[in-house]
Amino acid sequence: MDFVISIDPKAALPLHRQVYEELRQAILSRRLIPGAKLPSTRALAQLLGVSRATVTQSYELLLSEGYLETIVGSGTFVCRQLPDELLNTTPIQAKSQLVNSSIPLSAYGESLSDRAFLRLPEADVEISFSYGRPAFDKFPIDLWRQLLSRHCRSGRNVLDYTYNSMGYQPLREAIACYLSRARAVKCDSDQIIIVGGSQQGLDLITRILIDRGDWVAVEEPGYLGARRAFLAQGASLFPISVDQSGLIVSSLTTDVIPNIKLIYVTPSHQFPTGATLSLPRRLELLAWAQKSGVMIIEDDYDSEYRYGERPIPALQGLDQANSVIYAGTFSKVLFPALRLGYLVLPQNLVHIFARAKWLADRQCSLLEQYALTDFITEGHLERHIRRMRSLYDGRRQTLVQSLFSYFGDKIEILGENAGMHLMVKINTKLSDDEIVQRAALAGVGIGAAYPQYLKHSPGGEFILGYAELNEPKIQEGVRRLAQVILIQN
């Protein structure tokens, strides 16, 4: 490489961001011309005296933003069409250029233009504690293939549009039965709409219920995907703290709060802390919502996984006043690429959601809906959940024991005996980014919890997903983490 990249290991900006900024500036100032080949991540890491993971992270970010492109077998190159060149064109131009490149974004579009919106791609590591991913190797893929091909062969039309944007009726019935058995949700199948994962459910809820300037109360810390959807619609967010019993509901009645329209909660397994909202707080929340005319969004993303204690009934089942929209997903119990989830709606909102779903994408894929219906009605879903519950319980225990034995009193484990991840607080002087970098250097991927905070994060908190990792990997991962974090602590 014939130019110098200057990075400062003592600077507050993480190293991968520094490398990213330097490369980006070099590209924009044409020190690196379109089509120029970049050194391999290993070579640049050696040149700069940083880890390969650091350079990989910077390259991946530049790739995702369109500054770089890869050509299989040849390497990484500066992209021939640069995004900022297009964006920087002046407004007074020929009409065709205006339309193509300088068209003002809508408020929604503007809200998505923030670079920080992108979650950094994870470094390629040997042991990844990334959260939210089930044990893919335990999914009964052969059975799933049989179900799919059964419907491909059946002659039933899996290729056409349907008139029902709410989803395949037998699937909605199967889900209604399952939810009433497993989660004490009270609903008829005609209150259920099948959506493309709970993220689409959140997006539809936001579009239908939120106007620019409306206030939405969210858990602090809380799920970033939901916050992003609310913000993109122009909502103002009001954070409500959580403790070991979940959302501190009393803040809603005792603190001075704005006029809230919607409150988003994860009561079964608060994301990311893992706390379960206690029954008295559930009742308190419902009473407040009813009195204040606020709609509650109950996101029950991984409620199937409780180890030991009985689950507390869903808020939706306790509600007497139609003040809850319940969101569920098959991403955690089956696999995320399926992109199937569901909303349970108050009756009076059903037809509006059906129309919004039609406008968004008309319908979810029929073939997968047929296969999923059989998977549920033939008993495979609950069998699979039982198996995974026992598997994840074992993995969780291994993780907890390993954390205590390697970190001793330098670690605090937060949350209940539930879910597919746990949150830890590490007592260290290292910054969160330093820990993530050191871990990556040791071949271990972990995520800091600070992006999940709307306001200030206390720091030192990490989310460790364990569902996908077998016991030896969990133990080895924790051993390596302790080794790189506890030295020079």
Ligand SMILES: Cc1ncc(COP(=O)(O)O)c(C=O)c1O
């Ligand atoms: C709390 C929570 N809700 C919702 C989702 C979205 O899941 P999906 O859109 O895959 O159903 C996630 C994904 O990780 C999540 O963590």
